[in-house]
Amino acid sequence: MQAKVGDEIPQWVMESVSAQRMCTMAAILRDPNPLHWDRDKVDSALGIGKRTINQGPLGLSYMINMLHLWAGENCIRKIFMNFPMPLVLDGDRVVAKGEVTSVKDEDQGQLLECHIWLEGDLGTLLDGTATVFVSA
Amino acid sequence: MISEESIKALVGHEFPGGKYTIAHWENFLLTECTGSELMQNNVVHPVALFHVPILGCNTTISELFELGDAHSEASIMIESYDWEMFKPLKEDIPYTANGKITAAERRHNEDGSFYERIQFHFDLADPQGEPTATSTITWYYTKSA
Numbered sequence: 113m114q115a116k117v118g119d120e121i122p123q124w125v126m127e128s129v130s131a132q133r134m135c136t137m138a139a140i141l142r143d144p145n146p147l148h149w150d151r152d153k154v155d156s157a158l159g160i161g162k163r164t165i166n167q168g169p170l171g172l173s174y175m176i177n178m179l180h181l182w183a184g185e186n187c188i189r190k191i192f193m194n195f196p197m198p199l200v201l202d203g204d205r206v207v208a209k210g211e212v213t214s215v216k217d218e219d220q221g222q223l224l225e226c227h228i229w230l231e232g233d234l235g236t237l238l239d240g241t242a243t244v245f246v247s248a
Numbered sequence: 249m250i251s252e253e254s255i256k257a258l259v260g261h262e263f264p265g266g267k268y269t270i271a272h273w274e275n276f277l278l279t280e281c282t283g284s285e286l287m288q289n290n291v292v293h294p295v296a297l298f299h300v301p302i303l304g305c306n307t308t309i310s311e312l313f314e315l316g317d318a319h320s321e322a323s324i325m326i327e328s329y330d331w332e333m334f335k336p337l338k339e340d341i342p343y344t345a346n347g348k349i350t351a352a353e354r355r356h357n358e359d360g361s362f363y364e365r366i367q368f369h370f371d372l373a374d375p376q377g378e379p380t381a382t383s384t385i386t387w388y389y390t391k392s393a
Contacts (some may be wrong), residue, residue: 126283133281140278141299143309145321145359157322168326172295173295188294195326207290240328 113184113246115224121210124178131164131202143167151202166200171238175228178208183246189223193240206232210242221247249315249391255364258315258352265346268304270296272339292337298329301339301370301383315349316366316389327365327386331350335380337372343380344373350384364389 113114135149146153151162172193200206210228223245230238255332279286279293287293302309318324337343351367369387374380 128387133283136277137281140274140281141309143302143310145309145313145324147321153321157320168329169295169298172298172329173284176281176294177284180287184309185291188333190330190332191294192328192330198326199356 115212115215115222115246117212117215119212121178121182121212121226121246124174124208126174126206126208127205129166129170129202129204133170134164134166134202137167137170141167141169142205143221146155160199162199163201163203166202166204168195168198168232169235171195171198171206171230172240174206174208175210175240175242177232177236179212179226179228179242179244182210183224183244187246188242189246190243190244191228191240192242193228193238195238197234197237199207199234200230200232200237204232213241221245236246250364253353255316255354255366258366261315261349263305263307263347265344266304266306267336267342267344268283268300269342270300270337270339275339287336290339292339294331294333294337296337297331297372297381297383298385299331300343301345301347301372301381302368303374304343305347307347311345312368316352316364317358317389317391318389319392323390323392325363325388325390327388328384329335330382330384330386333380334383335374336379337380342375344375346354351386361391363391367381 214225216223347370
């Protein structure tokens, strides 16, 4: 792959964020927050209905998946992610997107700076940058 | 209610540190949660950089909540995650983890309410002592009146 500034990264789609996966994730993380696994608790605490809230790292993982499919496994050197509107709920459809913002040629390939973000119906949910290495 | 001075005093707090080994089953389930396929050569999905440094430091998400005096399950907001990867994480490797609090302050909103902003930094190293990854987590602990 030979990348250039402005290249769009092929998007990665999560058609329906899964409540069951949030439960599994909570167990792996040892995360006691019931907002990730108890729909009744979400409704009583936030009044947004009986839908659990996706863990922040899972939202980030969709962008990692996008980068891996585009530039190959182990391509990521650095990720910085802000969470301007991190309310991803079970059943939501979200799309990971990105574009190349700078390119540095190196001996073995290219070091790319990318703007990456996660979009939902409400707009940009997560927004950040990734440094990605692609072999020549 | 925790005092502002107590929040500021968290800077420099070090976690016990320790080791963490990611088993195949854990990587399998973790990767499935992301909606992806397992990576090749026993490489762990990078999303593990959230919990592996925390648990490897012999702390927990619960303790991180308590350090900032979280008032409820809904009071934690994420400012940012900053992950740097020097080598791929792999299954069945006992990584050494160290971590500490690098920033802690009380911030005030225009309406008079306030929140605590706390930043945690973690380092992971492989059994040879080579740096593998870093993770910096910055959270807001919102406080009700």
